[in-house]
Amino acid sequence: MLQRINTLWEFWRFLLQRFIADQGNNNAAALTYTTLFAVVPMMTVTFSMLSAIPAFQDTGEQIQSFIFSNFVPSAGEALQQYLRDFTTQARQLTWIGVALLAATAFWMLVTIEKTFNTIWRVRQPRRGVSSFLLYWAILSLGPLLLGGGFAISTYFTSLSLISGPGALLGVQTLLKFMPLLFSVAAFTLLFATVPNAHVPMRHALLGGLFVAILLEAAKMLFGLYVRLFPGYQLIYGAFATVPLFLLWIYLSWLIILFGAQLVCNLGVPQHWRKREMPRLLMALGVLRVFYERQQSGLKVRLRDMHRQGWLLAEHEWEEILLFLEQQKLVAPTGSGYWVLSRDLGHYSLQQLLSHSPWPLPRAENLPEQLDEAWYPALRSGLATLQDAQAALFDGDLAQWLQPQAKSPE
Template sequence: MSSPTITRLQNYLRHTYGFLQQVGRGFIEDGCQSTAAALTYQTLFAVVPGLTVMYAIFNIFNSFQAFGDVSGRVESFLFSNIIPENVSVVQEYLRDFSTQAQNLSVPSLILVAVTTILMLFTIERTFNEIWRVREPRQGFQRFLMYWAVLSLTPLFLFMGFAITTYILSLPLITGVADATTALRFVPVILSAIMFTLIYKAVPNCSVAFRHAAVGGVLVAIAFEMAKWMFGYVMSRSSFQVIYGAFAAVPLFLLWIYISWTIVLVGAELVKGLGIYRSFAAEQLEAPLVQILALLELFHQAHQTGAVVKEEDIQQLGHKIALEDWNDYRQWLMSLDLIRSVDRGGLVLTRDLSDLTIWDLYTELPWPMPRNVINQQGWEGVLAGKIDAVTEHDQSLLNTDIESLFQSRVAEVSLKPAFVRSS
C-alpha cells in the first residue's frame, strides 16, 4: 500500500479506537452497569403488565377473521426471536401470569401498571443522564411518550409480522426456497427500527436520525449475536444440573441484564456519534469562553432573523465540548438568554448590549478561566481582560496564609472565649 493510504488507515484506526474509548468511558461514568441491574429488577415486575397490554391489543385484531390467529404467531415469533432457547420455558409462565393479570380488579391493575411506568421513568432518566439533559419531559408530552411505548410497540410488531405473512403468501413468493431464509432477517430489521425510534424519541433533546439509525442497526445486530452466543454457552454449561427446573429463572434474569447492557451501550454509542471530535486531542476553552462562543452564534442568527438548529451547534464542535451542550443550553435558558420556538430550534431573547461579561460570569457555576487559548478576534480581547483581572486578584490575595489566620484572630480577640459545657 502507498504511504497516503497507510496514513489514512492509521488515522481511521486511531479515531475508531478513540471513539470506542469515549463510549466505554461514558458507559462507566454514567453508571450504566448499575442502571442495567436496576432495569433488570424492574423488568422482572414490568414484563407481566407489559404483556397484558400487548395481549389486549392483539385480542382486538383477533376479533377480525381476516387476520386469523396472527396474534398467536406474533407471540411465538416474539419469544423465539427475543429470548434464547435455554429460557424459552419462561414464555409459558409469562403467558399464564399475563392471563391472570387480565382478571384483576381495577385498583390491582393500576398497581401492577405502576411497575411498568416506573421502568419507563428509569429508562427516560437514564437516557437523559447519558445525553446530559437535566430537564425531563413534562405533563402531557411525557404521558404521550409512555403511552406510545406501551401501545405502539406491540402494534408495530403485529403489523410488521402481518405484512411479512402477506408477502410470503403471494403466488410469486410461495414455494420459493429463499423465502424462509428471508424470514430470519425480519427480527433484525424490526429490532433495528424499534431501537432507532427509541434512541431518537426517548432523550429530551435533539438526536440526529442518522446517528439513531446507526445505533439501532448495530444494537439489533449485537442483540442477535448475543442471543446466539448466550444460547451456545448456556447449552454447554451445568446450570440445569445445579438448579434443575429452577434454572430458567436465573438464566432469564441474566439474559435481561445482558439485553439492557447492550441497549445502554447503544445509547452511549449514539450519543458519541454526535459529540465525538476527530480532533479530540485539541484543547478546548474554559466553559465561560465556550458559552460566549455560543452567544456569538445566537447573536449572529438573531441579526439575520434565523433560528439556531442542532446542526448549527454541531458546527461549533471545534469551539465547544458538544457533550456539555445540553448543560450550557439549560443554563442559558434559565438565564432567559435563549428559548425554544414552535418551529424547532432556539433563538436569542435578550439584548446582549445590556449584559456584561461580569454579569454572565457571576450567574454561571464555572470559575473564571485562567487563560484563553485562542488569541484572535474577540477571544484575544477577552484574554487581555482576564489577564488584567487575574493580576488584580492576585495582588489582593498576595497574603500568606499564616498572616490571614493572625488577622482573623486579631478580629475575634476582643470576643469572649468559648467555654466548653460540662
C-alpha cells in the same frame, strides 16, 4: 490506515468515557428492576391489543414464542411458561387491575425516556399530552406492527409450502433474517422516537443495527456459557432460571444504553471531540451569536450556532442554555428558538465567571487560536489571573497553618 484506526480507537474510548460518566451500569440495573415488574403488564397489553383484531387473534402467542426463541437465551425457556401463566391470569383482572397494569407499563416507558434524555442531555422531558401520546403509540401501534409482520411472514411461509421448497428462495432467505430485521427495526424506532431530541434517522438506524448484532452475539455467548458451565443449577436448583433471566436482561440493557451513546455521539464532529473545548469558551461563543443576532432582530437555534462555526453537540447546547437561562440571559420562544433576554451592557464578564458552574480553564490548556474577537483578551486575562493566584498562594501549607505569633501588648 493507521490514522483511521487511531480515529476509531479515540471514538470508542470517547463513547466508553461518556457511558461511564452517565452511570450506564447503574441505569441498566434500574431498568432491569423496572423490566422485571413491567414484563407481564407489557405482554398483557400486547395480547389485549392483538386480540381486539380478529385477524391477529393467535398472533400474541406466536410473538411471545418468537421473542423467547430468538432474543432470549435458552435459559429463558422455562421462564416462558411462567410468564404465559401470569399473563393468562392477568387477563382475568377487573378494569381497575388492568389500569394498574397499564400504569406499570407506562412507568417502564417513562424510565426508559428519562434514561435516554440523560444520555442526550435533555433538560426538558415530554409532558402532558405529547408524553401520553408517545407511550400510547408504543403500547398500541407496536403490537399491531409486530402482528402485521407476523401475518406477512406466515403468508409467505404458506406460499412456500404450497408452491414447493424450490419456490420463493429469496423470501425464505429473508425469513431466516427476520429476527435480526425485527430487532433492527425495533431499536431504530426506540432511538429515533424516545429521546426528546432530534435524532437523525441514519444515526438511529446505525445504532439499531449495532445493538441488534451485539445482542445476537451476546445471546450466543450467553447460551454457550449456560451449556458449558452448569454450576449455577447446583447452587440455585429449580430457581436457577430467574437469576439467569435477570442477568440477561441486565446485559441487554447495558448493550442498549451503549448503543444509545453511539447514536447520541455520531453527530459530534471528530475534530470538535478532540478539541475538548472548555464550556466557558462555548458559553461566550454562544452569547456572541445571540448578541449579533439580537442586533438584527433574529432568533437563535442550534443550526445558527453551527453556521457560525460553533459545532456544538445537542447535549452541549442544552447544557449551556440551561446555565444562560438560569442567569436570565436567554429565553425560549418555542419550536427550538431562543432570544437574548437581558441587556449585556449591564452584565459583566465577572458576573458570568462567578456564576459559572464550570471551573476556569488554565491558559496552557486553551487552544492557541480561536476565530473570536474576544478570545485573545480572555486568554491573556486568564494567564494573568493564574500568575497572580500563584503569587498570592505560593507559600507552603506549613507557613499558612502555623499559629501566628502574638504581638506584645
